[in-house]
Amino acid sequence: MDTFLSLYNSSVGKKFVVALTGLFICSFLVVHLTINLFLFKNDGGQTYDLYAHFMSTNIFIRPIEYILALGFLLHIFTSAYLWWLNKQARSVPYKAKASSENSTLASRTMFVTGSIVFIFLVVHIRTFFVPTRFADVEPSSYEMVKFAFRDPLYVLFYVIAISLLGYHLRHGFQSAFQTFGIKDKKYAPYIHFIGGIFWLLIPLLYIAMPVYFYFNPY
Amino acid sequence: MNITLNVWRQPDQKSQGQFQSYPATGISPDMSFLEMLDAVNTMLVKKGEEPIAFDHDCREGICGSCGMVINGRPHGPERGVATCQLYMRHFKEGDTITLEPWRANAFPVLKDLVVDRTSFDRIIQAGGYVSVDTGGVPDANCIPIPKVKAEEAMDAAACIGCGACVAACKNSSAMLFVSAKVSQLALLPQGDAERKQRVERMIAQMDKEGFGGCTNTLACEAECPKKIPVTHIARLNREFLRAKLT
Ligand code: HEM
Ligand code: SF4
Ligand code: FES
Numbered sequence: 001m002d003t004f005l006s007l008y009n010s011s012v013g014k015k016f017v018v019a020l021t022g023l024f025i026c027s028f029l030v031v032h033l034t035i036n037l038f039l040f041k042n043d044g045g046q047t048y049d050l051y052a053h054f055m056s057t058n059i060f061i062r063p064i065e066y067i068l069a070l071g072f073l074l075h076i077f078t079s080a081y082l083w084w085l086n087k088q089a090r091s092v093p094y095k096a097k098a099s100s101e102n103s104t105l106a107s108r109t110m111f112v113t114g115s116i117v118f119i120f121l122v123v124h125i126r127t128f129f130v131p132t133r134f135a136d137v138e139p140s141s142y143e144m145v146k147f148a149f150r151d152p153l154y155v156l157f158y159v160i161a162i163s164l165l166g167y168h169l170r171h172g173f174q175s176a177f178q179t180f181g182i183k184d185k186k187y188a189p190y191i192h193f194i195g196g197i198f199w200l201l202i203p204l205l206y207i208a209m210p211v212y213f214y215f216n217p218y
Numbered sequence: 219m220n221i222t223l224n225v226w227r228q229p230d231q232k233s234q235g236q237f238q239s240y241p242a243t244g245i246s247p248d249m250s251f252l253e254m255l256d257a258v259n260t261m262l263v264k265k266g267e268e269p270i271a272f273d274h275d276c277r278e279g280i281c282g283s284c285g286m287v288i289n290g291r292p293h294g295p296e297r298g299v300a301t302c303q304l305y306m307r308h309f310k311e312g313d314t315i316t317l318e319p320w321r322a323n324a325f326p327v328l329k330d331l332v333v334d335r336t337s338f339d340r341i342i343q344a345g346g347y348v349s350v351d352t353g354g355v356p357d358a359n360c361i362p363i364p365k366v367k368a369e370e371a372m373d374a375a376a377c378i379g380c381g382a383c384v385a386a387c388k389n390s391s392a393m394l395f396v397s398a399k400v401s402q403l404a405l406l407p408q409g410d411a412e413r414k415q416r417v418e419r420m421i422a423q424m425d426k427e428g429f430g431g432c433t434n435t436l437a438c439e440a441e442c443p444k445k446i447p448v449t450h451i452a453r454l455n456r457e458f459l460r461a462k463l464t
Binding site for chain 2: 003006007010011012013014015016082085086087088089090091092093094095096097098099101102103104107108110171175178179180181182183184185
């Protein structure tokens with residue numbers, strides 16, 4: 001605990017926490033996607049419902065769920081706190097702005113993209129997580145998904161939010177490795193390759209679901 | 219050439235500043251940016267006006283004092299040069315050039331384009347040194363240092379402490395500056411004994427001075443007149459993690 005507090009006291013330590021929790025959430029994205037891909041299995045949602053049921057009832061999944069929630073909270077709180085601290089470091093802004101000459105848009109908009117992902121998370125938890133975990137009679141997750149993605153506005157919101165998550169990870173994934181100090185000439189190409197899976201491929205597969213169900217409602 | 223300058227004028231630390239426009243006429247494209255400012259100042263003095271205050275010393279890119287933000291870019295549009303090494307030929311006839319001081323709360327404006335960078339000195343004083351008795355000159359090569367390491371340490375030591383990294387960073391972070399010193403000493407056997415306390419103290423001082431944190435935007439590396447790469451920040455992070463966890 002002392003080590004954690006002494007780390008957390010420092011700007012660099014807080015950044016480690018953001019990077020560690022960010023990558024932890026990335027690992028969750030993979031697990032979540034793997035199960036979601038069963039939605040595409042042509043069996044009326046049988047396999048998908050089986051896994052959804054397992055995830056919401058298994059006693060080993062429970063503690064992981066709490067750790068995941070903690071990871072999210074730490075990531076959001078710490079990154080927002082750092083963002084605020086960083087804002088305090090310059091009270092007088094520049095008149096002439098040329099930041100596009102020296103940095104990427106993705107790296108400068110992490111707080112905005114993260115915040116929209118956060119709003120998405122809240123809505124997402126309300127639509128899918130709360131009913132499966134807290135309803136008296138567990139509904140069929142498959143039916144729920146199909147129903148939710150009939151609403152064009154919901155589909156649009158989903159597509160935009162996941163695209164922004166991709167954009168968040170465009171900078172975030174490789175940035176975490178720089179934060180850990182392991183992004184050097186030797187490893188950078190691998191980090192960028194795996195980064196591509198996270199910021200491009202995974203978001204595209206997530207987006208495939210609402211699009212598929214919207215255009216194939218039956 | 220004839221250009222227009224839009225310059226931040228601020229009489230002293232306490233007063234409010236504002237932008238003022240000045241014509242710069244008859245400027246030779248071969249003048250350095252500072253020589254152009256000298257010419258404008260001569261004109262201002264002739265007219266009985268207060269000349270534009272800016273920091274400078276070596277005028278050859280080694281002292282680090284001449285920093286200013288030119289059209290939103292620290293040290294101007296050219297890569298790898300300080301303001302004193304920037305030439306007017308990189309601008310066009312009729313251009314309007316906006317000049318601002320480094321903007322960071324840890325670098326308070328003293329006058330016009332001059333800022334107080336003593337926060338950098340305090341960071342160095344917190345640990346950017348090797349505390350050993352120097353004594354006599356040791357024999358050459360009695361401490362073996364691999365060439366690659368020596369070169370990397372030397373490249374890090376090229377930092378001139380100008381503060382462009384802070385000025386360029388959206389968070390006003392001093393990480394590139396701090397990392398250059400930490401990295402330089404961490405790479406060498408002479409710096410090894412104090413590496414743990416050095417990184418902890420320098421980062422604590424950096425936070426205390428009110429610099430922001432790094433979010434890896436890489437703006438510092440792009441604007442650094444000595445092209446110090448962010449791989450030094452990676453090493454700084456590594457040094458810090460090692461110090462805290464061991
Ligand atoms: C699925 C959700 C999310 C994932 C996978 C994720 C992932 C990441 C990763 C890997 C980083 C890089 C850490 C580093 O640079 O060292 C990061 C940084 C960050 N995240 Fe997230 N994040 C998510 C959600 C959020 C949310 C909801 C917010 C809300 C505010 C947020 C705000 C930030 C901020 C401000 C940073 C720091 C940006 C920077 O260093 O420039 N993230 N995130
Ligand atoms: S790292 Fe580069 S930009 Fe920063 S103070 Fe040193 S020389 Fe200047
Ligand atoms: S005047 Fe010394 S670096 Fe420019």
